[in-house]
Amino acid sequence: MAKKAITCTVNGKKREYFIDVRESLLDMLRGNAGLDSVKHGCDVGECGACTVLIDGLPFNSCIYLAIWADGKEIMTLEGLSDVKGTISDIQQAFIDEGAVQCGFCTPGFIMSSIPIINKENPSTREEIRRQISGNLCRCTGYEKIVDAIEKTQKKRIGEKKK
Amino acid sequence: MYDFNTLYEPNTVEEALALKKAHPEALLLAGGSDILIKLREGKLAGCDLISIYMLDELRGVYIQDNGELIIRPLTSFTGITIHPLIKQHVPVLGDAVDQIGGPQIRNIGTIGGNICNGVTSADSATTLKAYDAILELSSADGVRNLPYAEFNLGPGKVDLKPEEILTAIRIPKESWDQTYGHYIKYAKRKAMDIATLGCSVNVKLTNDKKHIERLRIAFGVAAPTPIRAVTAEKAANGHAVDAKLLDIITANLEADVRPRTSWRASKEFRLHLVKELARRATVASIEKAGGKING
Numbered sequence: 499m500a501k502k503a504i505t506c507t508v509n510g511k512k513r514e515y516f517i518d519v520r521e522s523l524l525d526m527l528r529g530n531a532g533l534d535s536v537k538h539g540c541d542v543g544e545c546g547a548c549t550v551l552i553d554g555l556p557f558n559s560c561i562y563l564a565i566w567a568d569g570k571e572i573m574t575l576e577g578l579s580d581v582k583g584t585i586s587d588i589q590q591a592f593i594d595e596g597a598v599q600c601g602f603c604t605p606g607f608i609m610s611s612i613p614i615i616n617k618e619n620p621s622t623r624e625e626i627r628r629q630i631s632g633n634l635c636r637c638t639g640y641e642k643i644v645d646a647i648e649k650t651q652k653k654r655i656g657e658k659k660k
Numbered sequence: 661m662y663d664f665n666t667l668y669e670p671n672t673v674e675e676a677l678a679l680k681k682a683h684p685e686a687l688l689l690a691g692g693s694d695i696l697i698k699l700r701e702g703k704l705a706g707c708d709l710i711s712i713y714m715l716d717e718l719r720g721v722y723i724q725d726n727g728e729l730i731i732r733p734l735t736s737f738t739g740i741t742i743h744p745l746i747k748q749h750v751p752v753l754g755d756a757v758d759q760i761g762g763p764q765i766r767n768i769g770t771i772g773g774n775i776c777n778g779v780t781s782a783d784s785a786t787t788l789k790a791y792d793a794i795l796e797l798s799s800a801d802g803v804r805n806l807p808y809a810e811f812n813l814g815p816g817k818v819d820l821k822p823e824e825i826l827t828a829i830r831i832p833k834e835s836w837d838q839t840y841g842h843y844i845k846y847a848k849r850k851a852m853d854i855a856t857l858g859c860s861v862n863v864k865l866t867n868d869k870k871h872i873e874r875l876r877i878a879f880g881v882a883a884p885t886p887i888r889a890v891t892a893e894k895a896a897n898g899h900a901v902d903a904k905l906l907d908i909i910t911a912n913l914e915a916d917v918r919p920r921t922s923w924r925a926s927k928e929f930r931l932h933l934v935k936e937l938a939r940r941a942t943v944a945s946i947e948k949a950g951g952k953i954n955g
Binding site: 500518519520521522525541542543544546549552555556557558561562563565566568610628629631632633 | 661662663664666667669689692693696697700701711713714738761762763764765767768850851852
């Protein structure tokens with residue numbers, strides 16, 4: 499089968515991968531890049547467990563051809579912690595608020611929440627729910643996930659005003 | 661790993677058209693939120709694909725000097741919703757595509773893929789039908805402009821020749837000027853759901869805002885393809901903006917719709933939705949146009 503070299507930025511570092519053209523971005527990130535936060539869930543874009551940011555926007559990596567990542571900037575959950583491995587505020591908020599139970603959906607939810615926690619103005623809970631409407635969680639009942647996102651957004655807005 | 665055979669990667673539209681002519685059986689892959697899923701289900705196993713997703717020349721929204729709005733087919737749903745020209749001239753289209761799937765699907769799904777797929781539930785289709793959109797279909801041999809009204813041939817079947825690619829969706833100025841629209845999607849959930857029924861209405865009022873100059877109503881899932889309710893439109897045009905107008909519209913809707921019973925809803929319920937959604941979307945459109953029922 500046809501193979502191809504692609505170059506993209508993954509979590510801030512420029513990388514080159516030699517991939518089978520039939521691979522999904524999910525296959526490439528888990529298999530070639532070893533980024534296991536990207537979860538292999540439904541494989542058809544329903545559950546959001548494989549959500550990553552491509553040029554800042556959330557995409558389901560299971561229904562995205564790896565070759566399309568050529569020249570793009572990809573961000574996974576691994577890219578949120580600093581060089582020492584200290585987790586980010588949104589990850590800590592998920593722990594503090596009890597928004598993690600089995601944890602399988604968590605990386606996807608956190609990646610979907612990134613665009614909204616960086617907003618200038620506070621979002622309503624309804625707006626937060628809409629932003630995470632492409633992600634499924636079968637454990638938490640969502641309330642605590644919304645709490646964690648709301649809390650982080652408020653904290654970041656507060657810090658910007660200082 | 662997806663189970664397809666050969667993947668062609670054209671770098672320009674010209675190359676894509678040449679490839680489509682050489683391999684008419686190969687499927688065009690835009691955002692892939694339908695095709696890649698069908699591949700997972702095994703329905704398209706072994707097919708050949710022409711990936712046009714990376715062709716940025718097929719992405720974006722523009723306005724011509726004559727006021728014609730040009731939507732390139734690879735524009736994502738998110739790209740449509742946030743585009744200033746869409747917000748200014750056809751905000752109803754941005755609202756409609758903002759009700760598709762969830763954020764991730766709206767980032768990958770394209771408006772061209774949505775209509776070329778040819779399903780009756782496509783959320784962009786109703787509004788584009790209601791705005792008399794024109795489709796620019798290109799092949800290596802030339803270009804033809806087809807009214808979108810003539811594009812759907814049956815469920816999942818469209819008048820796109822094997823060697824053709826949709827290269828633009830055009831909305832003439834005459835169609836969006838002084839025109840205000842409203843879309844209602846009725847579904848069981850607020851996200852990640854397919855419409856049980858969709859209704860897109862737009863209205864142009866007379867200068868005094870007292871009469872209907874032009875009313876257009878389109879439905880999704882009220883027939884095997886997205887359709888216009890031309891009988892009700894004819895009855896409404898020229899009518900005064902009053903409560904009787906709504907009764908005249910709803911009384912004439914059954915002439916054009918052909919809803920069916922599916923696991924989502926019965927024919928009777930869909931018929932009820934046809935009337936209720938058309939009524940509500942008409943009221944909302946008139947209000948957006950500055951008119952008032954009984955005002």
